[in-house]
Each structure stands twice: as C-alpha cells, then as structure tokens.
Amino acid sequence: MESQxxxxxxxxxxxxxxxxxxxxxxxxxxSLICDYFLLMTVTNSxxxxxxxxxxxxxLGKVNQAPLRQEGYSEGRWLLLDCxxxxxxxxxxxxxxxxxxxxxxxxxxxxxxSS
Numbered sequence: 001m002e003s004q005x006x007x008x009x010x011x012x013x014x015x016x017x018x019x020x021x022x023x024x025x026x027x028x029x030x031s032l033i034c035d036y037f038l039l040m041t042v043t044n045s046x047x048x049x050x051x052x053x054x055x056x057x058x059l060g061k062v063n064q065a066p067l068r069q070e071g072y073s074e075g076r077w078l079l080l081d082c083x084x085x086x087x088x089x090x091x092x093x094x095x096x097x098x099x100x101x102x103x104x105x106x107x108x109x110x111x112x113s114s
Contacts, residue, residue: 001064003028003035003084010080010087011112013058014040017051019089023101024110035084037104041095045075048089052078055087 001009007024014022019040028035042048049072059065064082071078077094080087088100101109 001062006064006082006085007036007038007110008112009058009062009064010038010055010082010085011040013055014038014051014087014089015112015114017054018047019051021095022112024112025100025104025107026110027104027107030104030107034086036086037100037107038085038087039090039095039100040088041090041092044091048075048078048091051089052080052087055080 011022011024019042022038022040025037025039026035027033027037040051042051052069052072056066059082066080066082068081069079076091077098078089
C-alpha cells in the first residue's frame with residue numbers, strides 16, 4: 001500500500017473508534033525514519049489499546065500488519081510501526097508533553113475528521 005494511502009487508512013480506522021485531533025505529518029523530505037507520522041489523542045488507556053487493536057486487525061485484513069508496537073501495556077503513548085507510517089496514539093497529557101507537532105514543525109500537516 002502506498003504511504004499516503006496507508007496514512008489515510010489508519011486515520012479512518014482511528015476516527016471510527018473516536019480518536020480526537022487526528023493529524024498526519026509528512027516527514028518524507030525531513031526524515032529517513034518513515035514517510036508519515038499519524039498522531040491522535042484518546043481519553044484513556046482502554047481506548048488507546050482498542051484503537052491500536054482495531055488498526056492492527058484492519059491492517060492485517062489487507063496484508064499490512066505493523067512491524068512492531070510499543071507502549072501497549074501502559075496505554076499512554078502507543079506506537080505502531082507500519083514501516084512508511086508510524087502511528088502515535090497519545091493520551092492528552094503525553095501528547096502535550098512530547099509535542100511532536102512542534103518537534104517536527106517543518107512537516108506539512110494533514111488534519112483528519114469524521
């Protein structure tokens with residue numbers, strides 16, 4: 001799946017599970033890590049885990065399973081490494097603290113809404 005298509009696919013799945021402030025960051029010209037970050041905010045650890053589970057399950061259906069995940073047991077900042085797209089699922093406090101939007105401030109942004 002093309003990087004931008006993967007980004008939009010993951011964003012749609014997150015919105016289905018009520019993620020807030022869903023934001024894509026185009027890092028293709030800024031980083032060798034990946035092409036995009038997908039950031040979102042959730043209200044609690046259960047929602048964080050549920051969104052990660054749902055995205056992972058839906059990606060599996062199209063043979064795009066994430067390479068790995070981090071932070072699942074805590075559910076405060078969960079990361080899904082989908083190779084060209086890295087999905088960051090934050091609780092509000094962690095998103096504000098790490099402020100990836102500012103850290104990668106040169107990245108073009110794409111906002112997603114339901």
